Amino acid sequence: xxxxxxxxxxxxxxxxxxxxxxxxxxxxxxxxxxxxxxxxxxxxxxxxxxxxxxxxxxxxxxxxxxxxxxxxxxxxxxxxxxxxxxxxxxxxxxxxxxxxxxxxxxxxxxxxxxxxxxxxxxxxxxxxxxxxxxxxxxxxxxxxxxxxxxxxxxxxxxxxxxxxxxxxxxxxxxxxxxxxxxxxxxxxxxxxxxxxxxxxxxxxxxxxxxxxxxxxxxxxxxxxxxxxxxxxxxxxxxxxxxxxxxxxxxxxxxxxxxxxxxxxxxxxxxxxxxxxxxxxxxxxxxxxxxxxxxxxxxxxxxxxxxxxxxxxxxxxxxxxxxxxxxxxxxxxxxxxxxxxxxxxxxxxxxxxxxxxxxxxxxxxxxxxxxxxxxxxxxxxxxxxxxxxxxxxxxxxxxxxxxxxxxxxxxxxxxxxxxxxxxxxx
Ligand code: HOZ
Numbered sequence: 190x191x192x193x194x195x196x197x198x199x200x201x202x203x204x205x206x207x208x209x210x211x212x213x214x215x216x217x218x219x220x221x222x223x224x225x226x227x228x229x230x231x232x233x234x235x236x237x238x239x240x241x242x243x244x245x246x247x248x249x250x251x252x253x254x255x256x257x258x259x260x261x262x263x264x265x266x267x268x269x270x271x272x273x274x275x276x277x278x279x280x281x282x283x284x285x286x287x288x289x290x291x292x293x294x295x296x297x298x299x300x301x302x303x304x305x306x307x308x309x310x311x312x313x314x315x316x317x318x319x320x321x322x323x324x325x326x327x328x329x330x331x332x333x334x335x336x337x338x339x340x341x342x343x344x345x346x347x348x349x350x351x352x353x354x355x356x357x358x359x360x361x362x363x364x365x366x367x368x369x370x371x372x373x374x375x376x377x378x379x380x381x382x383x384x385x386x387x388x389x390x391x392x393x394x395x396x397x398x399x400x401x402x403x404x405x406x407x408x409x410x411x412x413x414x415x416x417x418x419x420x421x422x423x424x425x426x427x428x429x430x431x432x433x434x435x436x437x438x439x440x441x442x443x444x445x446x447x448x449x450x451x452x453x454x455x456x457x458x459x460x461x462x463x464x465x466x467x468x469x470x471x472x473x474x475x476x477x478x479x480x481x482x483x484x485x486x487x488x489x490x491x492x493x494x495x496x497x498x499x500x501x502x503x504x505x506x507x508x509x510x511x512x513x514x515x516x517x518x519x520x521x522x523x524x525x526x527x528x529x530x531x532x533x534x535x536x537x538x539x540x541x542x543x544x545x546x547x548x549x550x551x552x553x554x555x556x557x558x559x560x561x562x563x564x565x566x567x568x569x570x571x572x573x574x575x576x577x578x579x580x581x582x583x584x585x586x587x588x589x590x591x592x593x594x595x596x597x598x599x600x601x602x603x604x605x606x607x608x609x610x611x612x613x614x
Contacts, residue, residue, distance in 0.1 A: 190226060190236055191236065192236050192237045193221065193222070193223040193224045193235060193236045193237050194221060196224045196236055197221050197222060197224070207222075208222065210345065211345040211348075211349055212248070212344060212345035212348060212582075212583070212584060212587065213583075215583045216348065216349055217348045217349070217564070217568070217583065217584045217585070217586075218567075218568045218571045218572065218583045218584065219568060219572075220572065222583070223235040223236065223237065223239070223241075224236040227256075228243070228247075228251075228255035228256060229254075229255055229256050230254040230255060230256070230592075230594035230597060230599070231243055231254050231255075231592055231594040231595040231597070231599035231600075232255075232599065233255070233580060239578070240578060241575070241578055241579065241580040242578060242579045242580065242595070242599040242602060242603045242606075243255070243580050244579065244580060244581045244582070244589040244590060244591065244603070245580060245581070245582050245587075245589070245590065246590035246591075246592050247459060248454070248582075248587075248590075249428075249429050249433065249454035249455065249588075249590055250454040250455055250457060250458070250459050250500075251459060251590070251592050251594075252432070252433060252455050252500070252504070252513075252542065252590070252592055252593065253500060253503050253592060253593050253594065254592040254593060254594020254595070255459075255592075255594070257458075257499075257500075257503070257594075259499050259502075259503055260458045260459065260496050260499045260500055260503075262499075263458070263495045263496060263498065263499035264458075264460070264492055264495055264496050264499075266495065267280070267491050267492050267494075267495035267496075268492060270491065271491065272490075272491070272492060273486075273487060273490055273491065273492075274491060275486065277489070278489060278491050278494070280489070280491050280494030280495055280498060281300060281489035281494055283494070283498055284300065284456070284464075284489075284494045284497055284498055284501075285297075285298050285300075287498060287501045287502070288452070288456070288464060288466060288501075289466070291432065291436045291437055291501065291504075291505075292427075292431070292437050292438060292440070292441070292450060292452075292466065293437050293440060293441055293446065294425075294440055294446045294447055294448070294450060294466075294467060294468070295450055295466035295467055296466075296467065296468055296469040296472070297466060297467070297468075297469045297472040297473070298464050298465065298466030298472070299464065299465055299466070299472065299475060299483065299488075300462065300463075300464050300485075300488050300489040300494070301462075301463040301464060301465065301483075301485055301488055302461050302462065302463060302485055302487055302488060302490075302493075303333065303453060303461060303462075303463045304332075304333050304426075304428035304451065304452075304453030304454065304463045305332075305333025305334050305335055305463070306333075306463050306485070307333075307428065307451035307452060307453055307463035307464055307465045308332040308333050308335060308338060308391065308424075308426055308428070308451045308465075309333065309335035309338070310465055310475075310483045311389075311391065311424050311426075311449045311451050311465045312324055312335070312337060312338070312388075312389070312391065312424070313481055313483065314422075314449065314465070314471060314472075314474060314475060314481050314483075315388040315389035315421075315422035315424060315448075315449065315471075316388040316389075317474050317479070317480060317481035318388075318422060318471050318474045318481070319388045319389070319420070319421065319422060321385070321386045321387060321388040321421075322364050322386055322388060323364050323365070323366055323383055323386045323387045323388060324337065324364065324365055324366070324387070324388055324389050324390070324391060325365075325366045325367075325368060325376065325379060325387060325389070325390040325391070326338060326340065326341075326365055326366075326367055326368075326390075326391050326392070327367070327368055327369065327370040327392050327393075327396070328341040328367055328368065328369050328370060328555065328556040328557075329341065329342075329343045329347065329370060329396055329398070329399035329402070329555065329556030329559060329586075330342070330343060330370065330391070330392055330393045330396050330398065330399070330426070331343035331344035331346065331347070331393070331398030331399075332391055332393075332426050332428075332451070333428075334346075334354070336356075336357045336358070336361045337357075337361050337362070337364060337365050338365070338391070339352075339353065339354040339357055340352070340353050340357070340362050340365050340367050341353065341367045341556065342354075342398075343396065343398030343399040343556070343586055344398035344399075344586065344587065345584075347398070347399065347556075347560075347586050348584040348586050348587075366379050366383065366387070369555045369556065369557070370392070370396055370402060370404075370554070370555045370556065371402070371404060371405050371408055371554045371555050372555070373407075373408055373411040373412070373415075376390070376411075376412060376415055377411075377415060380415050380418075380419050380421070384419045384421075387419060387421045388421065388422060389416070389421050389422035389423065389424050389448075389449075390412060390415075390416055390421060390422075390423055390424065391424040391426055392412070392424070392425065392426065393425075393426045393427075393428075393429065393430065394409055394425050394426075394427070394430065394438075394439035394440065394443065394445070395430050395434065395439050395540065395543075397429045397430065397543060397545075397587075397588035398429070398586065398587065398588070399556055399559045399586050400538070400545040400547055400553060400559050400562075400585060400586055400587070400588065401538040401539070401540075401543055401544060401545040401588045402538070402553055402554060402555065402559070403538060403540070404443075405554065409439075409443050409445045410445060413445050413446070413447075416448070422448045422449055422471065423447045423448045423449070424447060424448065424449045424450070424451065425438070425439065425440055425445075425447035425449070425450045425451070426450075426451045427439060427440070427450050427451065427452055428451055428452060428453035428454055428463070429454060429543075429588065430543070431450070431452045431453075431454070431455065431456070432452075432455040432456065432500075432501065432504055433454075433455060433541065433542060433543060433590070434540050434541050434542075434543060435510060435541070436504055436505070436510070438450070442540075447467065448467050448468055448471055449465060449466070449467035449468075449471060449472075450465065450466055450467055451463065451464070451465045452464040452465070452466070455497075455500055455501075455504075456497045456500070456501065457493050457496060457497050457500075458493075458495075458496030458497045458498075458499055458500035459496055459500075460490075460492055460493035460496045460497070461493060462490075462493045462494075462497055509593055510541060512593055512596060513541050513542035513591055513592075513593065514541045514542070516542065516591045516595055516596065516600050517539050517540070517541050517542050517543070517544055517591055518539070519600060519604060520537075520539065520544055520591070520600070520603070520604060520607065521537050521539040521544060523604035523607055523608055524537045524546065524604075524607055524608070524611065525537060526608075527607070527608045527611045527612065528611065531611060531612060531614075533548070533566075533611060533614060534548065534549060534550035535547060535548045535549065535611075536549060536551075536552060536553060538553070542590055542591035542592070543588050543589065543590060543591075544588070544589050544591075545585075545587070545588050545589055546567070546570070546585075546589075547559065547562040547585070548562050548563035548566040548567055548570075548585075549561065549562040549563065559585075559586065562585060564585055566614055567585040568585075569613075569614060570610050570611065570614060571583060573609070573610035573613050573614075574606055574607065574610045577606045577609065577610065578602070578606065579602075579603045579606040579607070579610075
């Protein structure tokens with residue numbers, strides 16, 4: 190097999206930038222991305238035969254680690270029966286039951302193929318349901334790459350310095366009101382000005398495409414109250430946090446009931462899936478019940494459903510979230526102790542199996558704070574970790590993930606590497 194350098198050279202001649210998703214390209218941290226030839230548990234094996242403890246976890250889905258035997262077996266069994274039917278299938282029903290059982294606010298759900306499809310549909314549904322046009326989104330929140338959401342967006346858009354993508358007509362962008370996160374009065378003012386035309390608010394309740402930001406006390410409830418007052422649809426984008434921070438996502442943890450929720454990543458068990466769900470009264474506006482059109486040839490695909498069902502069932506077993514929280518706390522403690530020893534100004538927001546490291550002396554509460562953190566220091570830290578066998582996301586704007594598989598040795602090794610990398614800065 191070719192090594193990563195050769196593969197990347199070949200890929201760049203064939204694929205824009207050599208990658209099929211921009212965040213993989215190492216543009217922000219510099220250097221050449223490695224190619225992965227296999228992944229098992231917490232470990233990625235590169236085309237160069239380097240073994241890396243993986244804190245990207247395929248950008249969130251691999252909460253049970255890579256290639257989990259139970260998920261693999263479920264896919265294998267489903268595979269024997271066929272790969273796609275284009276008709277309703279029993280797996281979809283079981284998946285809907287699991288989601289509705291686990292996520293408190295969801296009464297009905299529709300499966301799609303990615304988080305982007307889920308958020309795009311949720312926005313259209315909010316507009317169709319309310320008969321209004323405008324939506325509110327927050328600076329640094331990333332909801333996939335649908336036109337009206339690629340404005341002051343996080344994740345790869347921000348990493349590449351392109352938070353307002355080319356190709357989005359100004360007239361589309363004009364329907365999106367973009368506000369700073371954690372500033373309730375900005376939202377209140379927007380409602381006072383445009384209240385009659387605001388179809389909904391969409392937010393990552395814990396923005397994780399700009400590192401990891403927590404809402405101020407009362408902020409989420411304040412948004413809920415404003416949405417209720419102005420009869421606007423509250424959409425929680427829990428593509429990253431759903432089944433990750435708890436079985437019921439941020440909404441369960443913070444005891445907030447959104448009207449719609451978008452999901453992805455973990456519910457596919459590593460195969461491509463997204464979903465949206467929420468109140469029946471709103472969801473029933475989707476075709477064929479209602480006038481809001483949405484469709485997908487591969488939606489509810491049997492292999493993806495089988496993988497996702499297995500992943501969700503595993504989450505329901507045992508003390509998975511306690512173990513993830515313990516490992517998250519172990520990482521936070523190791524890093525915090527080293528920061529104190531070295532005097533390096535940095536913050537490590539963490540909840541359960543999600544965390545990030547911001548090089549700044551100030552708590553990060555919004556996009557402006559995040560962009561002011563030290564990029565050069567982060568990039569040096571990233572490369573030192575990588576050279577020593579630990580892969581963290583190749584951008585200061587991405588959340589890190591831990592899987593249950595990290596327990597088998599990976600977490601201790603990684604904490605040593607994090608500590609050494611900080612000491613070397
Ligand atoms: N939400 C992921 C990044 N935070 C998406 C990964 C990608 O764009 O490839």
